[in-house]
Amino acid sequence: MDVARQLEQTPSGEVIKCIDMHTTGEPTRIIYSGFPTLNGTLLEQRDQAKSQYDHIRKRIMLEPRGHYDMYGAIIIPETELVQSGEAHIGTLFTHNGGFSTMCGHATIALGRFLVDTHDLTVFPQRNELKPNLAAREVKVNIHAPCGLVRVVVPTSADGQKSDSSRPVRFLSTPAYCAAKDLEVSIPREIAWPELGDKTSLRLDISYGGAFYALVDIRQLGFQTGLHNFSLEAVTFAVKRLKRHLVTLPHVIEALQHPEDQRLSFLYSVMVVDHEIGSKPDGVDGVETGLCFFAEDQIDRSPTGSCVAARMALAHAKGTRKQGQTWAYNSLVSNHFNTGAFVANIVDKDVKIEGPNTQTARSGVVVLVEGNAYYTGTMAFIVEQGDRTSESGFVLGACT
C-alpha cells in the first residue's frame, strides 16, 4: 500500500493519467492528464503529436504498459471547433502504429467518460452539457480528426452520470463509398494458400471517418467464412493484401478525401461475412466483420467508423435503404452474443467538399450505437534509469 501511495505522489508533470474502458472487448485507454500540450487546429495537433511525442504514444500504447492491440483516446481540450462552440471537446485517437482519424468504439467509451467526469481541468466545457432529463440523455459534441462527431449518452435521472445499461449512440461524419467492386490482381509471389488458382479478387473502398478496404472472406479463399476458420491464416492473407493495395494506382486514387490530404490513407482492411452474426431484436439484418487496422492490429469491437463506411457502401450499392436497421458484429460480439453495433442511415445526399474539388462526393450520415464499460484506472510513470520502458516496445521488434 505504501508503494502505491508513493507512486501516486509522483509530481504531476511526470505522471500520465488514464481511465481504461472497453467496447465489446476493444480497449480504450483515455489519456486525460499528463500528455504534452499541443497547439493549432486539431489536425495540426495530430501532426505535432506524431512528430514530437510519438515516444509518449508508444509508452502508453505498447509494452510494458500496454500491448500490441491497445487503443487510446487523448483528451484535447482546445480545438478550432471547441473555440467556435460547435464541439465541447476534442480528441486524438492512438493505436500501435500512430494516430488515427476516427474511432467509433472509442467515441462510445469517451461519451460515457465525458459525462461522468466533473473535473473542469480535464473537461473545461463539462458544465455546458445540457442534460435532457425527460429522455435521460445528454448530447456531447466531440471534435475528432475527421470532423464533428455528435454523441448522445444515456444518463441517470439527474443527468450527472452516464447509464451503462443503455447504449451510447453517435452520428458519423459524412460517410461515402469511394470505389465499388474494384478488381485487384494478386501476383503469385504474394498469394496465400487459400487463394488457390485465383489471380485476382474483388473489393470495395469506403470512408467512414477513415478509409476501409472491404473484402468478403470468401473472396480471400476462406470458404467457411468467419466461422471455424484460422485467424492466423486470415491474418497472413490480410497482411499481404494490405501491403499490396497501397501500391496500386486505382486504389490510391480512391483514397483521396476531398477535405484534407491528411485523411487520405488506407487505415484498414475489413474482412466481411454477410452470412453470419448474432442478431439483436428488431434489426433488419446482420453481418460480421474482422477489422485489421494500423500495424496489423485487430479490432475486438465491430468497428464503429467502419460500420458507417459499410452502411454508406451498402446504400451506394442499393442494398441498404434509409430507415433500415442493421447489426454489425465482431468475433467477440458473436462469441458472447452481446455487443453488436446497431446502425441506420439518418441522412443522405450529404455533400463532402473541400479544396480538392475533383474528388467532391455525396455521402450519408449514419447513427451507430454500442455499449462501453469501465475496466480500471492508471497512473503511468517512468522511473529514473528505466531505459527499457521509456518509449514502449513490441516484442516482435526485439527479435
Ligand SMILES: O=C(O)[C@H]1NCC[C@@H]1O
Ligand atoms: O470502432 C472503430 O471505429 C475503431 N476501433 C478500432 C479501429 C477503429 O478505429
